[in-house]
Amino acid sequence: MIHYNMTTPSPDDPGAPLxxxxxxxxxxxxxxxxxxxxxxxxxxxxxTPVRRKVLEILLREHRALGAxxxxxxxxxxxxxxxxxxxxxxxxxxxxxxxxxxxxRLNAFVACTHADEAHSPAFMICRLCDTVAEAQSAPARGAxxxxxxxxxxxxxxxxxxxxxxxxxxxxxxxx
Amino acid sequence: MIHYNMTTPSPDDPGAPLxxxxxxxxxxxxxxxxxxxxxxxxxxxxxTPVRRKVLEILLREHRALGAxxxxxxxxxxxxxxxxxxxxxxxxxxxxxxxxxxxxRLNAFVACTHADEAHSPAFMICRLCDTVAEAQSAPARGAxxxxxxxxxxxxxxxxxxxxxxxxxxxxxxxx
DNA sequence: CCAATAGATGATACACTATAACATGACAAC
DNA sequence: GTTGTCATGTTATAGTGTATCATCTATTGG
Numbered sequence: 001m002i003h004y005n006m007t008t009p010s011p012d013d014p015g016a017p018l019x020x021x022x023x024x025x026x027x028x029x030x031x032x033x034x035x036x037x038x039x040x041x042x043x044x045x046x047x048t049p050v051r052r053k054v055l056e057i058l059l060r061e062h063r064a065l066g067a068x069x070x071x072x073x074x075x076x077x078x079x080x081x082x083x084x085x086x087x088x089x090x091x092x093x094x095x096x097x098x099x100x101x102x103x104r105l106n107a108f109v110a111c112t113h114a115d116e117a118h119s120p121a122f123m124i125c126r127l128c129d130t131v132a133e134a135q136s137a138p139a140r141g142a143x144x145x146x147x148x149x150x151x152x153x154x155x156x157x158x159x160x161x162x163x164x165x166x167x168x169x170x171x172x173x174x
Numbered sequence: 175m176i177h178y179n180m181t182t183p184s185p186d187d188p189g190a191p192l193x194x195x196x197x198x199x200x201x202x203x204x205x206x207x208x209x210x211x212x213x214x215x216x217x218x219x220x221x222t223p224v225r226r227k228v229l230e231i232l233l234r235e236h237r238a239l240g241a242x243x244x245x246x247x248x249x250x251x252x253x254x255x256x257x258x259x260x261x262x263x264x265x266x267x268x269x270x271x272x273x274x275x276x277x278r279l280n281a282f283v284a285c286t287h288a289d290e291a292h293s294p295a296f297m298i299c300r301l302c303d304t305v306a307e308a309q310s311a312p313a314r315g316a317x318x319x320x321x322x323x324x325x326x327x328x329x330x331x332x333x334x335x336x337x338x339x340x341x342x343x344x345x346x347x348x
Numbered sequence: 349c350c351a352a353t354a355g356a357t358g359a360t361a362c363a364c365t366a367t368a369a370c371a372t373g374a375c376a377a378c
Numbered sequence: 379g380t381t382g383t384c385a386t387g388t389t390a391t392a393g394t395g396t397a398t399c400a401t402c403t404a405t406t407g408g
Contacts, residue, residue: 020326046385050385067366080386082387082388082389083365084367084386085388087365088385088386103278104277106394121316121317123320126329132324134320136317139335146308150297150308150340151194151339152335152338154297154335154337155336158332159332159333160277160331161321161326161331163329164329169325220355222356222357224357241394241395256360257394257396259359261394261395
């Protein structure tokens with residue numbers, strides 16, 4: 001089962017790409033922050049100012065950012081600017097499913113449906129680095145069978161597809 | 175379709191783990207080198223001394239090695255010891271399917287069936303870092319459907335499962 | 349045979365990514 | 379108010395990867 005992530009398109013905000021579809025980005029950011037706050041309150045997690053700001057940055061940018069790019073933005077907003085500041089916030093956020101690490105890019109993206117438990121799959125454009133998140137369950141299929149046969153216990157899976165996003169396909173064709 | 179990698183077990187060589195099964199490691203190394211040589215000859219690829227040595231190192235070690243670990247071994251055998259030496263050889267080998275990069279570990283493993291075209295999936299033990307290679311075709315399933323729906327052209331996929339290998343499961347249980 | 353070319357290697361320097369270690373601060377529990 | 383815990387600040391350093399330019403070597407064409 002896979003669920004392609006796509007929110008309501010909106011003509012009044014050209015915005016940054018979510019998945020590869022346009023959408024009401026301002027609402028998308030504030031909604032996601034609210035969801036995160038609610039879940040932290042529920043579960044006794046501490047969404048401190050730095051952590052909240054990092055999540056906000058990633059939601060706002062809506063693409064994969066390296067830790068040092070995040071760090072630059074944190075500095076601009078008056079937060080600490082040494083690497084551990086960013087890495088610690090990112091650790092918290094990814095441990096709790098608010099952001100995902102993109103191994104292929106050594107970078108991070110905000111999760112676009114942080115409320116559900118999920119094992120994400122990503123589509124990464126090799127030209128513009130845009131990242132779209134999809135849902136998948138690789139451990140249930142062929143890989144799961146191989147692991148079972150081998151006696152390997154899967155705890156987590158990384159699925160990342162690299163290729164061309166719709167916009168870059170068009171550009172390449174022209 | 176998935177094919178778990180397992181070669182002939184042999185009691186006379188305790189050896190390093192291949193996948194997670196014991197096997198005749200000496201034969202496994204020389205066989206793989208022969209296959210690589212044959213394919214390079216066929217396709218006009220140049221399996222130069224450094225490239226061959228890097229492949230041999232990865233086959234011999236039979237686990238994921240970082241570029242700098244490879245570099246140390248190259249130095250011991252009298253080759254150049256600056257990072258580009260290792261990275262260039264690894265680029266050549268991975269472009270041609272003789273080794274794979276493990277994104278999760280920033281490391282490289284020799285391919286265990288370099289003769290077939292394939293899109294590999296890996297099982298990585300988080301305790302001992304052993305890596306087993308399986309075959310999968312993620313782009314044909316759910317992910318492929320999501321990509322198609324999104325208009326994303328997949329060129330390459332990375333599938334890496336992290337968990338516990340059989341040996342470490344046993345250790346953890348005791 | 350020699351020159352021209354292209355691919356591979358050597359070597360220096362640097363950029364980017366990540367963590368160890370230790371000090372400080374904020375806040376709750378006892 | 380002391381203790382414990384968790385988060386943050388700060389310095390330093392470790393680990394991973396490339397850009398650049400010079401040199402070498404093997405063709406290939408003259």
